[in-house]
Amino acid sequence: MTATLLIATLDVLGTFAFGLSGALVAVRRKLDLFGIVVLAVATGVAGGMVRDILLGDTPPAALRTLTPLGVAAGAGLCVFFLGPVINRLRRPVMVLDALGLGVFCVAGCHKALEFGLAIPGAVLLGVMTAVGGGMLRDxxxxxxxxxxxxxxxxxxxxxxxxxxxxxxxxxxxAIPATVVAALLAVALRLASVRFGWRLPRAPWG
Amino acid sequence: MTATLLIATLDVLGTFAFGLSGALVAVRRKLDLFGIVVLAVATGVAGGMVRDILLGDTPPAALRTLTPLGVAAGAGLCVFFLGPVINRLRRPVMVLDALGLGVFCVAGCHKALEFGLAIPGAVLLGVMTAVGGGMLRDxxxxxxxxxxxxxxxxxxxxxxxxxxxxxxxxxxxAIPATVVAALLAVALRLASVRFGWRLPRAPWG
Amino acid sequence: MTATLLIATLDVLGTFAFGLSGALVAVRRKLDLFGIVVLAVATGVAGGMVRDILLGDTPPAALRTLTPLGVAAGAGLCVFFLGPVINRLRRPVMVLDALGLGVFCVAGCHKALEFGLAIPGAVLLGVMTAVGGGMLRDxxxxxxxxxxxxxxxxxxxxxxxxxxxxxxxxxxxAIPATVVAALLAVALRLASVRFGWRLPRAPWG
Known part of the structure; x- marks a missing residue:
């Protein structure tokens, strides 16, 4: 019960953070109010939509419940009206975004396993759920x-x-597995930002 | 009966107009004959395809009937062979495109409601049906x-x-609702072009 | 039996070749190890994924079996570690890629016909299967x-x-039809590279 509530809360926070990141890219590209809201929504819900399409669970959750759409669109409006404030809150936004990453990769993987995928496919879907919105944004x-x-x-x-x-x-x-896995993803992400970790490029490129 | 025929006619006209806009972008980007036809088809049918995928109505209508593919590909060939003429017909093409916008947003919303979505999800799908092809084109x-x-x-x-x-x-x-809603979308679109309406950008961007 | 084995072998070779082409683009764009593997996998499996989504055959085959993912990711690793060698093998890679094109267009069309599409839709899906991965790559x-x-x-x-x-x-x-059709596609592709065939651009563009 409490765990479900925790996941739901983190999910809303993650969607909001993803929406902020989409809206900030939209402002940098000089998009108008509509473009800002669209990029916020796309970044916030596209990962889950792609997951649901690939699992054949249509219409996707993001079209059946109002929450993700509303939260992501709200993030877009926040950026439109309060952009400079949000730009100054760069660090908390980054932490929120890492939380979203952790929640989404576990939630995506969980749903894929429930739909009968084996581990490799489920892991891939978890990653796509977590990064799909940001990829569409860019x-x-x-x-x-x-x-x-x-x-x-x-x-x-x-x-x-x-x-x-x-x-x-x-x-x-499921509950301890969720907590451990999500925390690991969040910690890796935050540590990589803190310490400037990068993956290598091709040595000969 | 007459209403169905009217919608079907407008749908063909809209697909044709969307196909023209895709093909004109392709020519501007120096694509070859195949690229021109592909962009025409993508612009003409992608919105409806995305709608059908999200609703789980697969294979999408555009793969089951020949008309939309043929109409959009025909628009591509028109541009290839008659480009300068079509460039001169910029105003009628724009009006056709606005008609397509009006028809597609209502048709997409209608289908989504029939598939059981609530109003917010159905409206979002209507918008995606109308603008999805143009987004993929770009x-x-x-x-x-x-x-x-x-x-x-x-x-x-x-x-x-x-x-x-x-x-x-x-x-x-359904019939008066269709007419009123589609006309509203067309009128808004045409008025925005006529009077140069724009949405605001972020005041601080 | 032998035909099935032949198709499966060609399919693996084609996925590998598509993966190489994705990874080489990633290196040229200075992506890191992860980006290289992602572009290899996207190029190798996206065409089939789009086909399966459009046919409603979800989860797509590429998420249910490990082979295509593994083969495409392996191609990415090959490029990462052996890039200069692979760059020197440009001609065999191009031939492999043409083989992949031939196998994928036939396999996609075959599956679409099995799912009840008429010829035009099935042909379109065959083409999307063959070129979808490369389009997503770019x-x-x-x-x-x-x-x-x-x-x-x-x-x-x-x-x-x-x-x-x-x-x-x-x-x-089915077997002779497969061989004839795939060989035709491969031959057309190789001949177009050998003789520099191009499609015309719009004469007025």
């Missing part, structure tokens, strides 16, 4: 997705999803 | 989708879809 | 998809898929 902004060339972002989602799947299949109950 | 052309930063385009679709959904749920029969 | 790299403006690539896939569909519907058994 594709809409006509940029190479940040997740492909910057920092340990998708890798943290991969570690979280893999940990969750393996823990669950090893017999750990 | 993403394929490696540009920021025009709908995100130019003119009152998606907003007109939003107004049309919302009007349709609310009218229908308030007990108005 | 969209992720923020470039106009190469298939839209370079060489006879998608057209070869179109010829292969159309030949397969027509041959099958004319009563030819």
């Amino acid at each position: 594709m809409l902004a006509a940029e190479v997705p940040r997740v492909l060339h910057e920092e340990v972002y998708a890798l943290a989602a991969l570690a979280g999803a893999l940990t969750y799947a393996v823990a669950l299949r090893s017999g750990m109950p | 993403m394929l052309a490696a540009e920021v989708p025009r709908v995100l930063h130019e003119e009152v385009y998606a907003l007109a679709a939003l107004a049309g879809a919302l009007t349709y959904a609310v009218a229908l749920r308030s007990g108005m029969p | 969209m992720l790299a923020a470039e106009v998809p190469r298939v839209l403006h370079e060489e006879v690539y998608a057209l070869a896939a179109l010829a292969g898929a159309l030949t397969y569909a027509v041959a099958l519907r004319s009563g030819m058994p």
Whole structure:
């Protein structure tokens, strides 16, 4: 009960943080109010939509309940009206975004396992749930997705999803597995920002 | 009966207009004959395809009937062979495109309501049906989708879809609701072009 | 039996070749190890994923079996560690890629016909299966998809898929139809590279 509430709360916070990041990219690209809200919504809900489409669970959750749409659109409006404030809150926004990453990679992996996928496919879906919104955000902004060339972002989602799947299949109950896996993803992400970790590029590129 | 025929006719005209806009972008980007036809088809049918995928109505209508594919591809060939003529017909093409916008936002919203979505999800799907093709067109052309930063385009679709959904749920029969909602979207779109309406950008951006 | 094995082998080779092409683009765009593997996987499996989503066959095959993911990711690692060698093997890689094109256009068309699509829709799906991965690769790299403006690539896939569909519907058994159609696509592709065939651009563009 409390765990469900915790996940739901984190999910809302994560959607909000993803929405903020989408809206901030939209402002940088000089989009208008509508473009800002669209990029906020796309970043906030696209990852889960892609997951639901791939699992055949249509219409996707984000079209059936109002919460994710409303939260992400609200994030867009916040940026539109309060942009400079939010720009100054860069660090808390980044922490929120890491929380979203942790929650989404576990939630995506969990749903994929429930729909009968084996571990590799479920882990991949977990990662897509976590990073899909950000990738669409950057594709809409006509940029190479940040997740492909910057920092340990998708890798943290991969570690979280893999940990969750393996823990669950090893017999750990869902709640501790969720907490451990999500915290691992969040910690990896925050540490990579704090210490400037990067993945190597091709040595000969 | 006549209403169905009217919708079907407008649908063909709208697909044709969307196909023209895709093909004109393709020519501007120096694509070859195949690229021109692909962009015409993508712009003409992608919105409806995304709607059908999200509703789980697969294979999408555009793969089951020949008409939309043929009409959109035909628009591509028209541009290839008659480009300068079509460039001179810029105003009628724009009006056709506005008609397509009005028809598609109502048709998408209608189908989503039939599939059991509530009003917010159905309105969102209506907008995606209307603007999805143009967004894919611009993403394929490696540009920021025009709908995100130019003119009152998606907003007109939003107004049309919302009007349709609310009218229908308030007990108005489908045919007058369709006419009123589609006309509203078309009028908003044409007025925004005529008077140069724009949405505001972030005041601090 | 032997035919199934042949198709499966070609499918693996094609996925590997598509993965190499994705990874090479990633290196050129200075992506890190993760980005290289993601672009390899996206290029290798996205075409089939889009096909399965459009057919409503979810979760898509690429999430249910490990082989395509593993093969495509392996291609990414090969490029990361052995890039200069692979760059020198440009000609064999191009031939492998043409093989992949031939196999994928036929396999996509075959599956679409099995799912009850008529010939035009099935041919379109065959082409999307063959070129979808490369299109996503270029969209992720923020470039106009190469298939839209370079060489006879998608057209070869179109010829292969159309030949397969027509041959099958004319009563030819599946195995010879597969061989003839795939070889036609491969031959068209290789000939277009060898002789520098290009499609015309709009004469007035």
